[in-house]
Amino acid sequence: xxxxxPEAALDKVACLERVRQSDEEAARALVxxxxxxxxxIVRSHLPRRTDEExxxxxxxxxxxxxxxxxxxxxxxxxxxSRVAVNTCLxxxxxxxxxPELRWADLNQDEAETxxxxxxxxxxxxxxxxxxxxxxxxxxxxxxxPKDRLILTMLDLEERSVGEIRELTGWNASLIKVxxxxxxxxxxxxxxxxxxxxxx
Amino acid sequence: MKPDYWKRLAGTARRVPVEPAREMPFGFDTRVxxxxxxxREGDETVPWARLLRGALVCASLIMLLSLAMNFQSLxxxxxxxxxxxxxAIRMSLYP
Numbered sequence: 001x002x003x004x005x006p007e008a009a010l011d012k013v014a015c016l017e018r019v020r021q022s023d024e025e026a027a028r029a030l031v032x033x034x035x036x037x038x039x040x041i042v043r044s045h046l047p048r049r050t051d052e053e054x055x056x057x058x059x060x061x062x063x064x065x066x067x068x069x070x071x072x073x074x075x076x077x078x079x080x081s082r083v084a085v086n087t088c089l090x091x092x093x094x095x096x097x098x099p100e101l102r103w104a105d106l107n108q109d110e111a112e113t114x115x116x117x118x119x120x121x122x123x124x125x126x127x128x129x130x131x132x133x134x135x136x137x138x139x140x141x142x143x144x145p146k147d148r149l150i151l152t153m154l155d156l157e158e159r160s161v162g163e164i165r166e167l168t169g170w171n172a173s174l175i176k177v178x179x180x181x182x183x184x185x186x187x188x189x190x191x192x193x194x195x196x197x198x199x
Numbered sequence: 200m201k202p203d204y205w206k207r208l209a210g211t212a213r214r215v216p217v218e219p220a221r222e223m224p225f226g227f228d229t230r231v232x233x234x235x236x237x238x239r240e241g242d243e244t245v246p247w248a249r250l251l252r253g254a255l256v257c258a259s260l261i262m263l264l265s266l267a268m269n270f271q272s273l274x275x276x277x278x279x280x281x282x283x284x285x286x287a288i289r290m291s292l293y294p
Contacts, residue, residue, distance in 0.1 A: 027232055031223070031227070057227070117207045118202075124211045129212065136208050136209055136212040155206075156213060190204040
């Protein structure tokens with residue numbers, strides 16, 4: 001039962017079958033194999049005040065709790081990604097407070113980045129790129145969990161609508177409509193913040 | 200046409216190089232397995248916990264019902280010291 005599995009080529013289907021039979025060694029091997037995929041998704045959609053490892057652990061707990069539901073119709077990675085995205089979405093939903101972003105909430109780097117973005121200044125250096133990413137995430141935090149998830153995947157990860165559809169199970173038109181409305185909300189926010197700044 | 204600041208910001212944010220996937224922290228798999236085991240054991244105890252809770256509710260209801268049914272007799276069967284004294288006086292006055 002407890003045979004050692006090689007790290008290089010893990011037979012995921014066989015491993016999953018053993019997990020279904022409560023083989024803990026197989027479960028460990030599967031965690032090791034899927035960890036990079038899960039942590040990547042968790043990091044992209046991590047809510048504030050949530051530890052990425054805790055969220056990754058929640059994802060794995062869900063995977064093992066619902067392992068019987070995996071039929072094998074899609075690759076295991078797709079199913080795992082979907083579970084991870086849904087877990088992140090639920091976690092984002094539990095974050096009740098979505099405060100509106102104001103000029104005063106921005107730190108110096110973010111304020112400078114915003115000014116540069118508005119003025120379309122020179123090529124951003126790596127430091128400014130990091131500040132831009134922070135600011136983008138701050139702005140996304142003001143949206144509803146679904147809108148935030150969609151825009152993160154579309155605009156920050158450059159995923160296609162088809163990919164998002166596969167990961168979330170939502171239909172393409174819903175994704176497009178939500179993305180359109182969310183971008184509109186963000187544009188309004190930008191206008192408001194910049195107006196505050198110019199006062 | 201108004202400039203799309205979000206598009207520009209997202210474009211700049213995307214330039215941040217993707218962080219390479221970090222190694223799995225030591226003991227993470229053990230924590231996951233322990234968590235799953237605890238959950239499974241928790242699930243197994245749920246039917247018993249429900250049964251026990253049901254039994255407790257039933258027992259409480261039966262106790263309350265029996266108290267309500269015997270309230271009158273319990274009240275009458277426990278005369279206070281005043282009532283005893285009153286009855287003794289009455290007996291001595293009207294034998």
